[in-house]
Amino acid sequence: xLIALSTVAWIVGGAVTILxxxxxxxxxxxxxxxFAEALVRDAIPGVRESASPREALASIPAQVGSVRHVRISVxxxxxxxxxxxxxxxxxxxxAPAWFAGFIAPPVDNRSIPVFSGEQKVGSIVLxxxxxxxxxxxxxNATGLAKVALLVGIGSIAVLYLLFGRVLAPLxxxxxxxxxxxxxxxxVRLTPPKTRELALIADRFNALAIALNAVRAENRRLSKxxxxxxxxxxxxxxxxxxxxxGPYLFGLKANAASIANSISGTALEERARELLxxxxxxxxxxRRILNRLRPMALGQVxxxxxxxxxxxxxARQHPNIAIEFSASGLRPSYGESIDLTLYRCVQEGLTxxxxxxxxxxxxxxxVHESDGGPANDDSALLTLTVADGGRGFDTGVSKGIGIQGMxxxxxxxxGECRMESTAGLGTVLRIAIPVPAGIQARRxxxxxx
Numbered sequence: 445x446l447i448a449l450s451t452v453a454w455i456v457g458g459a460v461t462i463l464x465x466x467x468x469x470x471x472x473x474x475x476x477x478x479f480a481e482a483l484v485r486d487a488i489p490g491v492r493e494s495a496s497p498r499e500a501l502a503s504i505p506a507q508v509g510s511v512r513h514v515r516i517s518v519x520x521x522x523x524x525x526x527x528x529x530x531x532x533x534x535x536x537x538x539a540p541a542w543f544a545g546f547i548a549p550p551v552d553n554r555s556i557p558v559f560s561g562e563q564k565v566g567s568i569v570l571x572x573x574x575x576x577x578x579x580x581x582x583x584n585a586t587g588l589a590k591v592a593l594l595v596g597i598g599s600i601a602v603l604y605l606l607f608g609r610v611l612a613p614l615x616x617x618x619x620x621x622x623x624x625x626x627x628x629x630x631v632r633l634t635p636p637k638t639r640e641l642a643l644i645a646d647r648f649n650a651l652a653i654a655l656n657a658v659r660a661e662n663r664r665l666s667k668x669x670x671x672x673x674x675x676x677x678x679x680x681x682x683x684x685x686x687x688x689g690p691y692l693f694g695l696k697a698n699a700a701s702i703a704n705s706i707s708g709t710a711l712e713e714r715a716r717e718l719l720x721x722x723x724x725x726x727x728x729x730r731r732i733l734n735r736l737r738p739m740a741l742g743q744v745x746x747x748x749x750x751x752x753x754x755x756x757x758a759r760q761h762p763n764i765a766i767e768f769s770a771s772g773l774r775p776s777y778g779e780s781i782d783l784t785l786y787r788c789v790q791e792g793l794t795x796x797x798x799x800x801x802x803x804x805x806x807x808x809x810v811h812e813s814d815g816g817p818a819n820d821d822s823a824l825l826t827l828t829v830a831d832g833g834r835g836f837d838t839g840v841s842k843g844i845g846i847q848g849m850x851x852x853x854x855x856x857x858g859e860c861r862m863e864s865t866a867g868l869g870t871v872l873r874i875a876i877p878v879p880a881g882i883q884a885r886r887x888x889x890x891x892x
Contacts, residue, residue, distance in 0.1 A: 446603055450596040457592065458585070462546050465581040470549040473572045476513040477552050483508045484516065484568050488558055497560035502526050504558075504568055515571045521564045538575075539582035547578045613641045620648055629656035666855035667780075674783060681736040684729055692729060696722045738786060745775040746782050747809075750789055754807055757793045764797065765804045772811035777825065781876060784852045785809065785827060788860075791845045792829030792872045800833025800870060811878070823878035832869040849874070 487504045494500035498520070505516045518526040539547070552572040558565045613636035623631040632649050635642040699722055703715035738749065747770045754768040776782055789807055796805045806828070813823035846862065849872075853860040858876035 446600050450600060454589070454592060454596065458589065461585050461588065462543075465585065466547050466549075469547050469574055469577050469581065472577055473513050473549055473552065473574050476511055477554065477570060477572055480508065480511040480514040480516060480570050481554060481556065483511065484556055484570065488556070488568075491558050491565060492560055494560075497558075497565045501558050501566050501568075513573055513577055515573045517569045517571070518566060519569060520566045523567075526566065539578045543582055543585075544575075544578050547581055548574050610638055610641075612636075613638070613645065617641075617644065617648060620652075624652060624655065627659070629653075629659055663855055663857060666851055670852055670855050671780070674779075677736040681733050684733055684736075688729055689726075692722060692726050696726065738783075741779065741782060741786065745773075746777065746785065747773045747775075749782070749786060750807075750809060753786065753789055754793070757797070761797055764802060766793065767804070767806045769807070770809045772813075773809060773825075774811065777878060781825065781856060781878075784856060784876065785825065785874075787852060788827055788849050788872070788874055789829065791849050792827075795845065795870075795872075796829065796831045796833065799836070800831045802831035802833030802869065805829065805831040813878075825876045825878055827872070827874040827876075829872040830869065831871075835864040835866045835868055835870055 484504060487507050490507075491497050491500040491504070502518055505518060508516060520526055549572070552570075554570040556568045556570070558567060613633075616633055620631050620633050629652050631652055633645040635645045696719065699715060699719040703712055703719055706712050706715060738753075741749065744752075750770065751768055754766055758764070758766040777785075789809075793805065793807070796802055808826075808828045808830075810826050811823060812826055850860040853874055853876060856876050858874060861873045862870065863873065864870040
């Protein structure tokens with residue numbers, strides 16, 4: 445923009461310079477012609493009084509001398525040139541033709557007849573010669589243009605450096621906005637010295653603080669919501685186990701007793717059918733209980749719980765080779781984390797079975813810690829469910845199962861990502877920070 449403005453100013457300045465030079469050149473040439481004509485007319489009486497009018501006429505240019513911008517020539521009575529004189533000097537830098545075309549006024553030719561008595565001796569011809577004036581204007585214009593160009597380049601360089609220093613904080617602002625877009629709300633900008641940019645930095649920091657507070661509140665609410673849902677599931681599971689389960693057991697016992705007591709009669713078949721339906725209801729009740737809340741949760745180590753889940757899926761779907769490995773897991777990380785990992789493995793394998801069309805799948809759970817196995821201050825639980833299936837477009841809307849996983853993981857301060865490539869399979873990656881204070885009995889490594 446600065447270069448464009450400077451170029452426009454340079455062009456406008458050049459146009460104004462040409463217009464002014466054109467005007468001044470015309471005035472200068474006209475004045476020179478008037479002056480030369482006056483000198484010539486003063487010298488004409490000497491020709492009339494001379495004994496040799498022709499020689500006196502030829503000597504007029506020498507008598508008048510050199511007049512700037514005027515060429516003086518003498519012609520005899522028949523119009524044949526006799527001699528001439530010119531004030532045009534050799535310009536140090538002749539002007540280009542296009543520049544001369546802008547500046548040069550029309551050529552002014554004036555013929556002054558000279559008589560001796562009644563006889564015409566000849567004439568004195570005055571012709572304008574603006575070449576030296578145009579050369580001087582060109583020299584001045586080019587000199588001025590060079591100075592203006594150097595000043596413009598210097599100004600642009602200074603402004604570039606100045607604006608570079610003043611606007612440098614915008615780079616940190618752009619980087620900060622990029623971090624905000626990545627949900628890093630802990631980023632803060634150092635207020636620059638420029639008052640306006642310092643105000644923007646303050647507003648940015650206030651926005652980051654507000655977003656961080658909103659995210660913390662959302663996580664707290666999500667955690668409460670998930671906890672409420674888990675409590676409700678737990679209560680429903682207890683009701684099914686403690687109330688529905690005994691009734692089903694009683695029905696099964698009575699049906700078996702009836703079937704045994706009427707053995708050999710026509711009603712025995714109906715009693716056996718009733719017994720089969722009751723056993724089916726018991727199986728459905730157990731599956732519902734397991735979906736609502738795994739009965740072994742909190743009773744067995746986490747590794748065994750996840751291993752049992754993967755083994756059950758592998759038995760149900762023998763056409764898919766499902767591998768499981770766990771490294772460094774603690775027996776338990778608390779019900780919220782244990783249940784989240786269980787649900788994520790459950791949902792991940794369900795997606796592989798239903799949608800991936802894969803022949804193999806791998807479930808990996810690792811306890812990662814920078815400070816060693818006993819240090820949980822910066823530890824992460826990472827879960828990976830990978831398959832070699834058909835893949836899918838990660839840009840499409842997510843299903844309820846994936847959204848549920850993300851909500852659970854985010855409520856624990858973790859991250860849930862789906863990476864998929866068409867024809868190369870899908871990878872579910874989950875990372876959950878381990879709360880401080882969880883003590884490990886003994887990390888175990890399991891693979892199957």
